[in-house]
Amino acid sequence: MAARSQDLGDARWDDVRIFLAVHRHGSLGQAGARLGLDTSTMSRRLTALEAALGARLFDRTREGLVPTRIAELVLPAAEAMEAAHRRLARDASGAEADAEGVVRLSVAPGEADVFVVPALVRLRARHPRIRIELDASARVVDLTRHEADVALRSVRPEGADLVVTKLGSARWVAAASRQLVKDSGRVASWDAVPWIAWDRDLASLPAARWLARHAPGADIALRTSFFLSQLTAAENGLGALLVPEPYMNARALAPLQFAGALEASAAEWPSDDLWLVGHRALRDVPRVAAVWNFLIEELRPLA
Incomplete structure (x- = not known):
């Protein structure tokens, strides 16, 4: 049977509260213990909510109650x-x-590896009942389809259902290990140092285009599209790389020193914005608001 409404307009708050508890705990017993209700009351209220919606919200399995597609909607x-x-x-x-x-x-x-994951221990200490599901892939998820609750983006997304706040901007700089910076002295040509570059699948990135334009004869010591591998290689002295300043400051890296003749090309280093994005309907949900405010507190000082 299909749900008559996804806005829960016909539902009582007490029944919706039970739905949320069951969704979070996966069983009537655990949800009931959380709410101080017995299992029979939980079952009766959940059935009443399903009747109001005209849809089944959970499949009963040996492992517990599994949310249906309607429940997720x-x-x-x-x-x-x-x-x-x-x-x-x-x-x-x-x-x-x-x-x-x-x-x-x-x-x-x-961003996940260098800034967000190390900060999660502080989030956990402050909000021990929040559980994070982290998508640290390069794909862009659709918040309007609830593929994520909160996202960090370098390009401002558009959409009436989205709420967006800018955390800051960061310039990319040429950096390397402190020893390589010392050994290189004041660089007179970008080709004079070995480089760590993006692989060909990301050759269209502004940082990759800058390197191809201004250091066409450089010795490319490593090509990889895995940014954490780039940072690790640079920290260990393999070569220089273009990196946003917050990453340079967070890792054992230092800016390359260069001659005045290179100032014009250095002025072309790209800059990135950082946007915090969420779905408008979820922005004031306590768990989302807590993570939202925490990310602002953690990341805005870095930009």
């Missing part, structure tokens, strides 16, 4: 209802809402 609306309910309670009592549950976070591989 109504989840954002349920969480928006939860956020509104908590705002009402918070405004009335002044109490801060608890943040708990899964937050799906989409971050580019380099």
Whole structure:
């Protein structure tokens, strides 16, 4: 049977609260323990919600209750209802809402490895009931389809359903290990040092185009599209690379020193923006708001 509505307009808040607990815990028993309700009451309320929606929300399996496709579709609306309910309670009592549950976070591989993953221990200490699901692939997920709750992007996305805030901008610079910088002295030609370059599948990146244009005769010691491998190779002295300044500051790297004749080409180093993106319907959900505010606190000082 198909759901009559995905906005939960016919549903009681008490029943939606039970749906969220079951979705998060995967069983009536654990969800009931969390809410202080017995299993029979949980089952009865969940059945009432399914009747109001005209759809089955969970498949019953040996492993527990597995959300159906309809459950995933109504989840954002349920969480928006939860956020509104908590705002009402918070405004009335002044109490801060608890943040708990899964937050799906989409971050580019380099940002994930260098900045986000090391910070998760601090997020965990502050919000121990938040669980992060991290997509650190290079693919761009669709937040409007709820493929992620929060994302970090270098290009500002467009969409009426999205809320976006700029964390800052960062310039790319030529950098290398401190020993290689010392050994190279003041570089008179970009071809004079070995380089770590992007592989051919990412030759269109601004940093890759800059290197191809200004160091066409350089010794390319390593080509790889894995940014963490580039950073590790550079730290170990394999060659120089173009890298955003926050990454240089976070790793054992230093800027190359270069002659005045290279200033014009250095002025062409690219610059990246960093945007924090979320779905408007989920922005005030406590678990999403907690991660959102934490990322601003952690990443804005770096840009």
